[in-house]
Amino acid sequence: MSIELVFATHNAHKAREIAAMLPAGYTMKTLDEIGLHDEIPETGSTLEENSRQKVDYVLSRCTCNCFADDTGLMVDALGGAPGVYSARYAGESATYEDNVNKLLEVMNGIEERGARFATVITLSLEGEIYTFTGSVEGEITTSSSGEGGFGYDPIFLPQESNRTFAQMTMEEKASISHRGRAFAQMIDFLKHYKTK
Ligand code: IMP
Numbered sequence: 001m002s003i004e005l006v007f008a009t010h011n012a013h014k015a016r017e018i019a020a021m022l023p024a025g026y027t028m029k030t031l032d033e034i035g036l037h038d039e040i041p042e043t044g045s046t047l048e049e050n051s052r053q054k055v056d057y058v059l060s061r062c063t064c065n066c067f068a069d070d071t072g073l074m075v076d077a078l079g080g081a082p083g084v085y086s087a088r089y090a091g092e093s094a095t096y097e098d099n100v101n102k103l104l105e106v107m108n109g110i111e112e113r114g115a116r117f118a119t120v121i122t123l124s125l126e127g128e129i130y131t132f133t134g135s136v137e138g139e140i141t142t143s144s145s146g147e148g149g150f151g152y153d154p155i156f157l158p159q160e161s162n163r164t165f166a167q168m169t170m171e172e173k174a175s176i177s178h179r180g181r182a183f184a185q186m187i188d189f190l191k192h193y194k195t196k
Helices: 012-019 047-059 096-106 170-176 178-192
Strands: 003-007 026-030 065-075 114-125 128-140 156-158
Touching: 003 012, 003 114, 012 026, 012 170, 012 178, 047 065, 047 114, 047 128, 065 178, 114 178, 128 178, 170 178
Parallel strands: 003 026, 003 065
Antiparallel strands: 065 114, 114 128, 128 156
16 A cells, blocks of 8 residues: 655656655655645745645645655855745746846855755654755856756755756756755655554
8 A cells, every 4th residue: 555645846846856766655746736736835934934834734725644845045155045035036936047147146256155955844644743854065156057957956066066956867966965865864764654
């Protein structure tokens, strides 16, 4: 018997990254696949609060097992910005490209380019809540490189590589990324989980 998990996201990139990692015995559906097309509110002031808020929202609309992630890009020279506001850095309806361009502009001439991505996952499984975290250190490049991935991937160079996330395959990125690391922990937990 398999356990179905709803991934509280509308982001097809994230869903593909994670579906590829799920262990045997689990299936995954996205919000669109369960007919929940609402934009989920993200009004928390931390990644933990936002990922929990996404899970609570889904649980208020379906009886299911559910997980959500929330990610932020923290840039040292900017005191940790854009952080929890990464999706809206260039404004409420900013595109990925707008956000990338704004960050490149703000960082123009700044030599200290250290940054990290951090992800927090909240999982609600058979009525219990579990949390997993992951992060990756790197730096912000001075221009975009690569066509893959999404968000800030074309300007994030992880310490482990001389290529940006956008220049990697999905599998390469997932093997070292913030979300990949957080999900690896969740996957490990799921592999050993004994259903109630
Ligand atoms: P979310 O709230 O977890 O969807 O993430 C907030 C924002 O962070 C997204 O809109 C993206 O701009 C950025 N982001 C999240 N994950 C990644 C990633 O893996 N690579 C690049 N940018 C990301």
